[in-house]
Amino acid sequence: MTIAQLERTADRVDFAEAAPRAFKALIGFDAAAREGLDPALVELVQIRASLLNGCAYCLHMHTDDARGAGESEDRLHLVAVWREARHFSSPAEQAAPALT
Template structure:
């Protein structure tokens, strides 16, 4: 059962996060955005966000086969472009930042595929999905409810 409705209880914080999220997505490939959000949500074990983003990816035309491979993207590299793999590696490093930071090699790999502004927005996207995951988990959002 949901603990608190964050959007209603903290509307200014919620709106600020919505704005940050929208700014982060600007200019990023929508398929890449969903992959990043799916992978972070898997790592964080956020069922609410994982349900939302896999649903969104399906609606946008992502194949079931590819969605199933996100969790094991390194072993299933041929399903993803080099740019997507770089973004997924960065997503994992930032999401698990407490486990040793973001290694230079991971950052440099991403920098090879994303120009500076795009890389900054990718980082912002990773920050926002991790925040959304923490909100959904902390407030016990129920997967499949009140999603866009």
């Protein structure tokens, strides 16, 4: 299934239109949360959240963004099992998905 098909099959709310003040606050929170953090680590958190939320569209978007931030394919494939994977060994890499 392509991303275009996923977009058509799922009912999506346009939050920017439905709740503009909340959307603006969410974008501001995201920008503040990213300050001083490794962009690849931020994308790993986004990927973990997308997995937990079951959002294929977001998962696709954030894995592409993680690749752009220099994340390896091995680590991307193992985000779902980060606790067992030896690829996430630093304190930050253990804390980020745990707090997601």
